[in-house]
Amino acid sequence: MAVPKRRMSRANTRARRSQWKAAAVALVSCPQCRSPKRPHVACPTCGTYNRRQVVEPSA
């Protein structure tokens, strides 16, 4: 099995990990309650999708 010959430097490790980035979640405003929600997903605040009540509002 292939194994590393040399210890990887801190700089190389950190340079690689600097690319581990979290992407911001895309948000749109709910047409019903104006609160931010994810597109194509029922609003978690008012529980509507396309102004149609899908689920009971959570919290």
Added chain:
Amino acid sequence: MPKPTKGPRFGGSPAHERLILANLATALFENGRVRTTEAKAKRLRPLAEKLITKAKKGDIHNRRQVLTVVRDKGVLHHLFTEIAPTFAERPGGYTRITKLGPRKGDAAPMAIIELVTEQLNPVRTTRTAPAAQAAPAAAPVEADVEETPAAQDETAEAPEAAEQTAQGEKKDEA
């Protein structure tokens, strides 16, 4: 060569997968809506719609075929006598999937799959637009002033029709 099933596989074996989907279909016909993961909802939809199509035909052969999936005879009766007649006019698209976002715990994307209960409003294709445009062009300017309120009315109606078609499309997508 048989075409592979669309979507992910569930359970540990084909028998387990059949059981998962059969139980989901039974729960859907029993309760009208099921909250499950997006992947399972997407696999359930073609199965459930094929069962409803069989239920709409309603003869004894189709009933026995549906009984191989929906084992519960009470649910089977409910499907054939109450659910199927409500879809008599609807040419497919009996279920709707609405996404609910990630689940707490494992962040699995959740969805609700439900039987469509809304009244079917058929899509109206209007060919009046070319005639309305031709009339002001032929008519003098005074007639054009009279035409504009009618045109506004048409434009006011047009978004509603567009919304209805959009909702219809959304239903198809969901």
